[in-house]
Amino acid sequence: MKPSPVALDPSTVARARVLVVGDVMLDRYWFGEVSRISPEAPVPIVHVQRSEERPGGAANVARNVASLGAHASLLSVVGMDEPAKSLVSLLEEYGVEAKLLEDPDFLTTVKLRVLGRQQQLLRIDFETPPSNEILLSKLNDFEKMVESAHVVALSDYGKGGLEHIEQMIALCKSAGKRVLVDPKGDDYTRYRGATMLTPNRSEFREVVGRWKSEAVFVEKAKKLRSDLDLEALLVTRSEEGMTLVRGNDVLHEPTRAREVYDVSGAGDTVIATLSVMLAAGFSMPQAVHIANRAAGIVVGKLGTASVSLKELQEDLNVV
Ligand SMILES: Nc1ncnc2c1ncn2[C@@H]1O[C@H](COP(=O)(O)OP(=O)(O)OP(=O)(O)O)[C@@H](O)[C@H]1O
Numbered sequence: 394m395k396p397s398p399v400a401l402d403p404s405t406v407a408r409a410r411v412l413v414v415g416d417v418m419l420d421r422y423w424f425g426e427v428s429r430i431s432p433e434a435p436v437p438i439v440h441v442q443r444s445e446e447r448p449g450g451a452a453n454v455a456r457n458v459a460s461l462g463a464h465a466s467l468l469s470v471v472g473m474d475e476p477a478k479s480l481v482s483l484l485e486e487y488g489v490e491a492k493l494l495e496d497p498d499f500l501t502t503v504k505l506r507v508l509g510r511q512q513q514l515l516r517i518d519f520e521t522p523p524s525n526e527i528l529l530s531k532l533n534d535f536e537k538m539v540e541s542a543h544v545v546a547l548s549d550y551g552k553g554g555l556e557h558i559e560q561m562i563a564l565c566k567s568a569g570k571r572v573l574v575d576p577k578g579d580d581y582t583r584y585r586g587a588t589m590l591t592p593n594r595s596e597f598r599e600v601v602g603r604w605k606s607e608a609v610f611v612e613k614a615k616k617l618r619s620d621l622d623l624e625a626l627l628v629t630r631s632e633e634g635m636t637l638v639r640g641n642d643v644l645h646e647p648t649r650a651r652e653v654y655d656v657s658g659a660g661d662t663v664i665a666t667l668s669v670m671l672a673a674g675f676s677m678p679q680a681v682h683i684a685n686r687a688a689g690i691v692v693g694k695l696g697t698a699s700v701s702l703k704e705l706q707e708d709l710n711v712v
């Protein structure tokens with residue numbers, strides 16, 4: 394099962410439509426100077442000089458879809474607060490068509506990092522679970538939005554936004570749409586029947602236990618795929634690349650030796666690229682090959698969490 398060389402045609406990719414659903418968050422960074430210790434407690438005082446904001450979680454998946462030049466729509470829940478406004482404007486800037494349902498009792502998920510002297514000093518998380526009413530209306534919107542998508546990507550960050558994931562997968566199946574899931578937690582029965590599941594190495598280990606050899610890994614992957622009635626299972630394996638299992642077919646894509654600067658968000662780039670390439674008509678092995686290249690590019694960048702079609706095309710031309 395060796396994939397053939399691929400060429401990315403921008404107009405084909407531009408026609409691809411991906412619906413991303415899941416937990417959105419705002420990644421916020423405060424950069425400052427540390428020159429003294431607080432008289433109040435033995436902690437450094439950070440004098441904030443500048444701040445940065447990025448869309449996180451499902452919002453980062455949608456951003457990655459858009460940066461490849463495909464059509465990205467996003468469905469999620471936010472609070473009625475200032476971080477929600479930031480997310481709306483960031484998503485607009487990145488060309489994502491976002492439907493963010495506002496829940497008055499919900500705090501938009503924010504991960505605030507305080508950095509001084511080139512290191513993270515503290516991370517502060519704001520999050521609450523969304524209400525039931527909002528989640529039901531989300532399901533309603535989902536049913537409508539699925540119609541115009543070629544592929545659906547469900548990005549589970551365990552914040553409660555995918556309460557109705559089983560119904561969502563069923564809706565995709567009855568609409569004949571492929572549905573990819575980036576999972577969280579240890580209850581994978583919720584993902585039964587999805588087209589593809591993309592756990593990372595430690596998520597996979599949490600569900601199937603340890604393996605001593607590659608043969609045992611493959612056996613466990615095959616079993617999980619068939620137990621959950623998935624078309625395919627893709628385990629992303631950090632510096633070891635990724636492995637796709639479909640029936641008895643196993644395809645391994647190694648990462649290419651390159652410098653690694655920032656691995657966070659690589660998983661978002663993987664599910665976004667897979668979804669776009671499947672929507673653009675590539676086969677599953679081709680989509681996995683391309684997604685692995687995209688992940689290789691994104692981990693080599695500092696500060697940017699997405700890849701453009703041009704960067705990807707250039708990378709694919711290098712054998
Ligand atoms: N250290 C690394 N060296 C080379 N490639 C890497 C490295 N880390 C990640 N990658 C690439 O990114 C892909 C996804 O990474 P990984 O398996 O760590 O997913 P993840 O844990 O879901 O990522 P995230 O940080 O977004 O949660 C890998 O399959 C690989 O292609």
Ligand SMILES: [Mg+2]
Nearest residue numbers: 575593660661
């Ligand atoms: Mg991940």
